[in-house]
Amino acid sequence: MKQHGIERQTLAVAVIPILILALLLESYFTYTRFADLDRALFERAKLIVHQLATTSEYPVFSGNNGLLQQQVDTAFAQQDVNSIIVLNRDLKYLAGAGGARNTYEQVLFRNSLSRTDDIVTFREDRNILWFHQPIVATQIKLDELGNSSAGNRSNTELGSVIIEISKDRLNREKIEMLGLNLVMLLIVLLTSMLIAMRVSRSITLPVLEMSNAIRRIGEGHLDTHIAGNQVQELDALASGINDMAQLLQQDRNTLQQRIDIATQEMRLKKEEAERANFDKSRFLAAASHDLRQPMHALGLFVGELHSRLDSVEQRKIASKVEESVEALSSLLDSLLDISKLDAGIVIPQIQGFDIDAMANRLVQDFIPVAQRKNISLRVRCANTMVLSDPVLLERILLNLLSNAIRYTPQNGTVLLGCRRCGENLRIEVRDNGIGIPTDEQQNVFREFVQLANSARDRSKGLGLGLAIVDRLARLLHHSLSLRSAPGRGSTFSVTVPRMFGVEELLAEQGNVPFAPLPKLDRMENLQVLVVDDDMLVRISTAGILESWGCHVFAAGDLQESKDLCSQAQLDMVICDYRLPDGDGLMLADYIKEHYEIQPAYILISGDTAPEILQAATERGLHLMHKPVRPAKLRSLVLFLLKKRSETV
Amino acid sequence: MLSVVFCILFFNLSIVQAEPLHVTVVLSEEGGVYQEFSELLRVKMPVQKFALNTVSVNQPLAASDLYIAVGMKAAEVLAPRDIPVLNVLVPKAGYDKLPHAPVQHAVPHSAIYLDQPMERQVAFLLAALPSTRNVGILYSTPLPELPNARHLLAEKNVRLHEKSVGGAQTLNDALESILGESEVLFVLADAGVYNAGTIRNILLTSYRKQIPLVGISQAYVKAGALCAIYSTPNQIALQAVEAVRLFSESGKLPSSQYPKEFEVSVNRQVARSLDIRIEDADRLRDVVRKIP
Numbered sequence: 001m002k003q004h005g006i007e008r009q010t011l012a013v014a015v016i017p018i019l020i021l022a023l024l025l026e027s028y029f030t031y032t033r034f035a036d037l038d039r040a041l042f043e044r045a046k047l048i049v050h051q052l053a054t055t056s057e058y059p060v061f062s063g064n065n066g067l068l069q070q071q072v073d074t075a076f077a078q079q080d081v082n083s084i085i086v087l088n089r090d091l092k093y094l095a096g097a098g099g100a101r102n103t104y105e106q107v108l109f110r111n112s113l114s115r116t117d118d119i120v121t122f123r124e125d126r127n128i129l130w131f132h133q134p135i136v137a138t139q140i141k142l143d144e145l146g147n148s149s150a151g152n153r154s155n156t157e158l159g160s161v162i163i164e165i166s167k168d169r170l171n172r173e174k175i176e177m178l179g180l181n182l183v184m185l186l187i188v189l190l191t192s193m194l195i196a197m198r199v200s201r202s203i204t205l206p207v208l209e210m211s212n213a214i215r216r217i218g219e220g221h222l223d224t225h226i227a228g229n230q231v232q233e234l235d236a237l238a239s240g241i242n243d244m245a246q247l248l249q250q251d252r253n254t255l256q257q258r259i260d261i262a263t264q265e266m267r268l269k270k271e272e273a274e275r276a277n278f279d280k281s282r283f284l285a286a287a288s289h290d291l292r293q294p295m296h297a298l299g300l301f302v303g304e305l306h307s308r309l310d311s312v313e314q315r316k317i318a319s320k321v322e323e324s325v326e327a328l329s330s331l332l333d334s335l336l337d338i339s340k341l342d343a344g345i346v347i348p349q350i351q352g353f354d355i356d357a358m359a360n361r362l363v364q365d366f367i368p369v370a371q372r373k374n375i376s377l378r379v380r381c382a383n384t385m386v387l388s389d390p391v392l393l394e395r396i397l398l399n400l401l402s403n404a405i406r407y408t409p410q411n412g413t414v415l416l417g418c419r420r421c422g423e424n425l426r427i428e429v430r431d432n433g434i435g436i437p438t439d440e441q442q443n444v445f446r447e448f449v450q451l452a453n454s455a456r457d458r459s460k461g462l463g464l465g466l467a468i469v470d471r472l473a474r475l476l477h478h479s480l481s482l483r484s485a486p487g488r489g490s491t492f493s494v495t496v497p498r499m500f501g502v503e504e505l506l507a508e509q510g511n512v513p514f515a516p517l518p519k520l521d522r523m524e525n526l527q528v529l530v531v532d533d534d535m536l537v538r539i540s541t542a543g544i545l546e547s548w549g550c551h552v553f554a555a556g557d558l559q560e561s562k563d564l565c566s567q568a569q570l571d572m573v574i575c576d577y578r579l580p581d582g583d584g585l586m587l588a589d590y591i592k593e594h595y596e597i598q599p600a601y602i603l604i605s606g607d608t609a610p611e612i613l614q615a616a617t618e619r620g621l622h623l624m625h626k627p628v629r630p631a632k633l634r635s636l637v638l639f640l641l642k643k644r645s646e647t648v
Numbered sequence: 649m650l651s652v653v654f655c656i657l658f659f660n661l662s663i664v665q666a667e668p669l670h671v672t673v674v675l676s677e678e679g680g681v682y683q684e685f686s687e688l689l690r691v692k693m694p695v696q697k698f699a700l701n702t703v704s705v706n707q708p709l710a711a712s713d714l715y716i717a718v719g720m721k722a723a724e725v726l727a728p729r730d731i732p733v734l735n736v737l738v739p740k741a742g743y744d745k746l747p748h749a750p751v752q753h754a755v756p757h758s759a760i761y762l763d764q765p766m767e768r769q770v771a772f773l774l775a776a777l778p779s780t781r782n783v784g785i786l787y788s789t790p791l792p793e794l795p796n797a798r799h800l801l802a803e804k805n806v807r808l809h810e811k812s813v814g815g816a817q818t819l820n821d822a823l824e825s826i827l828g829e830s831e832v833l834f835v836l837a838d839a840g841v842y843n844a845g846t847i848r849n850i851l852l853t854s855y856r857k858q859i860p861l862v863g864i865s866q867a868y869v870k871a872g873a874l875c876a877i878y879s880t881p882n883q884i885a886l887q888a889v890e891a892v893r894l895f896s897e898s899g900k901l902p903s904s905q906y907p908k909e910f911e912v913s914v915n916r917q918v919a920r921s922l923d924i925r926i927e928d929a930d931r932l933r934d935v936v937r938k939i940p
Contacts, residue, residue: 061849062820062856137845142867156845 006207007200014196015189022188026181033177037170041080041129045165046120048075049131053161056086056135060094060158068095075163082128082164086135089159098164129165134158206234210241217241222249289578289606291332292626293534296606299325300540303630307547329627334464337395338447341471348389348476349614352499355425356381358394359416365635366401375405375412382418385499386425388476391613391623393496396472399465400429400492407490408433424495432489441482445470523637526550527568531561531587532576532604537626541574544630548637558582562590570599571644572637577605577612585615592619600640604628668695669896672712673702674726676719681881685718685737688885697896714895716888723759734901735759736888737881739837741792743904758901760887763837763864764877765906766793770800771939772877772912773862775932777832777924784809784830784859786822788840797836813841823850827857835863835873847871860922869913874924877936879907912936 052075059068072084076097083098123130135158206229216224222245226238302325306318340346363379370377386393397416404414408431415430436444443449448463473480473494484490528550532538535556542552553568555561558581561573565587573591575584584603591599603616606626616623622636673689675682686702693700701710705722709715715733717723720742723735727746732755735743740761764772773783783806787794794810801808811826813819819841827833833854835842842850851872854861863873884907891902912933919926927935 058849058852062853138848139844140847140867140871141844142842142847142865142871 006204007197010200010203011193011196014192014199018192019189022185026185030178030181034174037173041165041167041170042122044078045080045122045129045131045163048078048081048165049120049133049161049163051075052084052086052163053133053135054138056161057138057158060086060088060135061137065095069097071095072097080165080167080169082166084164085162087160087162089157091160094159124167127167127171129167131163131165132160134160203231203234206231206238210234210238213241213245217245217248222246222252287336289626291336292606293537295325295329295332295627296604297534297536297540299329299627299629300537300544300633304540304543304547307544326629329629332627333625334468337468338464338471341468341475346392346475348392349617350387350389350476351617352385352387353390355386355393355418355427355496356383358390358397359418359427361635361639362394362397362401363416364639365398365632366405368631369402370405370414373405373408373410373412375408375410375414377405378413378415380415380417380419382420382425384418384420384425386496387499388478388496390617392472392476393478393494396469396478396494397427397429399469400494403465404429404431404433404490404492407431420498421495423498425498426493426495428491428493430489430491435486435488436482436484436490437486438484441484444482523641524549526571526641527553527599528572528574529553529555529561529564529568529570529599530574531555531558531579531584533557533578533580534576537576544633545574548634556580558587561587565591565594570595572600572602572640574602574604574633577603577607585619585621588619588621598644600637600644602633602636602640668697668699669714669892670699670712671701671714671716671892672710673700673716673718674709674722675702675704676717676721676723678704681737682718685881685885688882689716689888692885692889693892698892714892716892727757730755732756732895732901733758734888734891734895735904736884737762739763740904740906741837744792756895756899756901758891759904760884760891761904761906762879762884763906764879764910766796766800767939768906768910768936769834769864769877770797770804772875772932772936773832773834774804774806775935776862776875776914776926777860780806780831782807782809782829782831783834784811784826784832785834785836786811786813786826786841787836787838788813789838791836791838793836797834819846819850820853823853827854827859830859832874833859833861835861835868837864855918855921858922860918860924866911866913869915872918873915874918874922875912875914875926875929875932877910877912879910883907883909883911910936 052071055071056068059065059071068086072086072095075081076084081098083096085096086094088094120131120133122132137156137158210226213224213226224245226241229235229238302318302322306315306322309315309318359379359381363377366377401414401416408414412432415428417428417430419426419428445466447467449466450463469492470480476496479495481493481495482490483493526545526549528545530538530541530545530552531554532541533556538554538556542554545552550572553564553570555564558579561575561579564570570591573587575587577584579587584605588601588603591601601621603612603621603623604626605612605623613623622640624633624636671693673686675686690700690702701712703709705725713732715726715729715731717726717733717735717738719737720739723733723738723743723746726733726735735758738759738761740759740763743759743761774780783801785794785797785808787810790812798808809826809830811822813822833850847868848871851861855872860874861868861872863869863871863876865876865878868876887905887908895901910933912929914926914929914932918924926932
C-alpha cells in the first residue's frame with residue numbers, strides 16, 4: 001500500500017472539499033452571471049430594435065427616408081450594434097447602417113422563423129445576435145361600429161427592421177469574468193493550502209521530533225526529553241514518551257547495578273576458580289616431582305639389588321619387588337598423566353620429526369617384555385617425517401604397544417606399522433590377541449575399563465592406558481580408530497599428518513638397522529656423571545649404572561658437576577633438571593662449551609612442564625621423566641652411546 | 649247580459665295586453681360599445697312592458713316578439729330571417745348592402761343608422777371651418793353618399809377633391825396628393841381608408857401639412873382630429889326605445905332613419921397647434937341643429 005504523510009493527507013482533506021465547493025460556487029455564479037449578461041444584452045438589443053421599429057413607423061409610412069436614416073443612425077450609435085437594415089414590406093431596402101451584409105440573414109429570418117406581429121424574433125451564433133422586428137402601424141382604436149368587414153386590415157405591416165448585435169464585448173466580459181473567477185479560485189485554493197500546511201506542520205514537526213527522540217532513546221540516550229506541545233494529544237504523547245524514557249532510565253540503572261553486583265561476584269568466583277586451578281596445577285607439579293623422586297630412586301635401587309644378588313631365591317624375591325615397583329611406577333605415571341590432561345595444563349609442541357626412529361626405539365624398549373611372553377614384536381617403517389608432538393605421540397604409541405603386548409597371549413604377534421595414507425600417515429598397532437566385542441569398543445577408551453580383568457589384577461595395568469591415548473589423540477587432533485572382533489585380535493590406528501620436503505634428507509641418512517645390543521657389552525668402563533641434588537636418587541642411579549659396569553661420578557649441585565667435568569673425560573652425563581644452584585640446562589651449556597667431544601647427555605626431570613621439554617629439544621638433549629625405569633634408562637644409554645660412537 | 653259579456657271580453661283583452669313585449673337584443677360582440685348599448689336599453693325600457701333578453705350573435709335565438717340587432721354582424725345574421733328586426737349601430741351604407749329578401753317583409757325590418765346624414769355633416773363642416781373652400785375626401789371604394797356631398801358642397805361654393813386609395817396608389821401617395829390641394833380632410837366612413845392602423849399616420853401626415861381633419865366620431869377627436877359630429881349610444885338607445893314602444897303599440901316599426909340627436913366634439917389642442925379659430929362644441933351643435 002502506498003503511504004502518505006500526515007501533511008499530504010491533511011492537505012487533501014482541507015483542499016479537496018474547498019476545491020469542490022469553490023468549483024461548484026464558481027460554476028454556479030459564473031453561469032448565472034453569464035446568463036445575466038446574455039439576458040441584459042438580449043433585452044437591450046430587443047429594446048433597440050423595438051424602439052427603432054416604433055420610430056421607423058412614420059418615416060416608413062410617409063416614405064421619408066431621410067428621417068428614417070436619422071432614426072437608424074441614432075440606433076446604430078448605440079453600443080454593440082454592428083449593423084442595421086430597414087426594409088419596406090416588399091423587402092426593399094429603405095435605410096441601413098454598418099454595411100448591408102445581413103441581407104442574407106433577413107431572408108433567413110423571413111423564411112425560417114415563424115413570426116407573429118410585433119414580436120421580435122432573433123437568431124444567434126457565437127459572435128452575432130440578429131433581431132428582426134416588423135414595423136407595424138400603431139393601433140389607435142376608432143369606433144369599430146360598422147367596421148366589421150374592414151377590421152382585419154388594421155395591423156398592416158409597413159416593413160421590418162433587422163439589427164445585427166455583436167457579442168464581442170459580451171464575450172470579452174465573459175472571458176474577463178472567467179479569468180477573475182479563476183484567479184479568485186486560485187487564491188482561495190492557495191490560502192486553504194497554506195492554512196492546511198501550517199496546521200499539518202504543527203502536527204508533523206512534533207511527530208518528527210518525537211520519532212527522532214524515540215530513535216535516540218532506542219540508541220540508548222535515555223536522558224532524551226521532548227518539549228511540550230500545544231496540541232493536546234501530541235502533548236500527551238510527548239509526556240508519555242518522556243515518562244517511558246524516565247522509566248527506562250530507572251530500569252537501566254537498576255539493571256546496571258545488578259550487573260555490577262553479578263560481575264563482582266563472578267570476578268570473585270573466577271579468581272577463586274583461578275586460584276583453585278593454580279593450586280591444582282601446583283599440586284600436580286609438586287606431586288609429580290615429589291612422588292617421582294622416591295619412586296625413581298626405588299626403581300633404581302631395586303634394579304641394582306637384583307643385579308647384585310647371588311642366590312636364586314633372593315633374585316626371585318627381588319624380581320617380585322621389581323615388578324611391584326614397576327607396577328607402582330606405571331600406576332603413578334598414568335594417574336598423573338590423566339590428571340594433567342584433565343587439568344588442561346598439557347600444551348602440545350607440534351614439530352616435524354622422524355617417526356621411524358621413534359618406532360624403532362619403542363619396539364626396542366618393548367622387546368624384553370615381549371620376549372617374556374615369546375611374542376613376536378615387529379615394526380614396519382614408512383620412511384617419512386610427521387608433524388606432531390613427539391613426546392605425546394610417543395606416549396600414545398607406548399600405551400598402545402603396552403596394551404597390545406598385555407592382551408596378546410603367549411607366542412602371539414604384535415606389529416607396529418606405519419603406512420602412508422595420502423597426506424597423512426597411519427600408525428597401526430596390531431595384535432592377534434583376544435579382540436574386543438563391537439559393543440565394548442567405545443567403552444575401552446573410558447577410565448578404569450579392563451575387558452579381561454574382572455579380578456582387577458594390577459599386573460594387567462590400571463585401565464587408564466587407552467583413556468590417556470584417547471585424550472592425547474584429541475589434544476593433538478589425531479584421529480583414533482579401532483578395528484576389532486573377539487578372538488581375532490585388535491588394530492588401533494592413529495592418523496598423523498606427514499611433513500613434506502625432508503624425505504630426501506632421510507633417504508641420505510639411510511635406515512639404521514636397530515639390532516638388539518648384546519647385554520653389558522659396551523657399557524664397560526663408561527665414564528658417567530650423575531648429577532642430582534637428591535642423595536637417594538644420586539646413589540640409586542649411580543648404583544644401577546655401576547651394576548651395568550659403568551664408572552660413575554656423582555655430583556649434588558652445578559658447581560660440583562663443573563668441577564668433575566674438568567677433571568674427567570666423560571662419555572655420558574645424566575643430570576637432574578632441578579639443581580640447588582642452577583639447572584640441568586646450564587650444565588649442558590657449560591659442557592658444550594668445554595668439551596670437544598661432546599658426551600651423551602640425558603636430562604631427567606620430575607617436572608612435566610612443557611617449557612623444560614621445549615628447552616631440552618632446542619638443545620638436542622634427551623629428556624626423561626621420573627620415575628625412570630632401569631630398562632628404559634639402559635635402552636636410552638645404549639642408543640645414545642651408539643649414536644655418539646657413530647658421530648665420533 | 650251583453651254588458652257582462654263585454655266586460656269579460658274587455659278584461660280578457662286587458663289581461664292579454666298587460667303581458668310584456670318580449671324583446672331579444674342580439675349583440676355583434678359581447679362587451680364594448682354593444683354591451684354598453686344593451687345596458688342603456690335595459691335602463692330605458694320599462695320592465696312592466698318589455699321583457700328584455702340579451703344574447704350574443706353566436707347564441708341560438710329564443711322566440712321573441714322583436715329582435716334588436718346591435719352592430720353590423722348581428723344585422724347580417726338576422727337580415728335573412730323573417731322576424732321583426734330593429735337594426736341599430738349600423739352605417740347606412742352597410743345596412744343598404746344587406747340582402748333583404750323578400751324585399752317586402754311580412755314582418756317589419758327597420759334601422760337607426762350610426763352615421764349622420766350628409767346634409768348635417770356638410771353643415772357641421774362649414775360651421776366649424778366657415779372659410780374653407782377646398783375639401784379633400786379619400787375613399788377606397790366609391791361611396792353612395794359621395795354625389796350628395798359633392799352637390800351639397802357645390803351649393804356652398806366649396807370645391808371637393810376626391811382621391812381613391814388602392815391599386816398602385818398607396819395610402820401615403822393619395823394622402824400626399826389630396827393634402828396638397830385641400831384645406832381640410834373630410835372623413836367619410838370608409839374602413840378601407842380610416843382604420844386603427846392607418847389613422848395615426850394619416851393624422852401625422854395631415855398635421856405635418858398643417859391640414860385639419862374632420863372626423864365622424866369622438867375617437868377621431870381623441871386621436872387628433874380637429875372636430876367631429878356623431879351620435880352617442882345613449883342618444884341612439886333613446887331613439888330605439890321610441891321605436892320599440894311604437895312597435896309594441898302598433899306592431900309596426902318606424903322606417904329606417906338617421907339618428908335624431910347628435911353630439912359635436914372639438915379638440916382645442918389641435919386647433920391651437922394648427923392655429924385655427926373654431927367655435928366651441930355646444931355652439932357648433934346648436935348651429936347645426938338649426939339647419940333643417
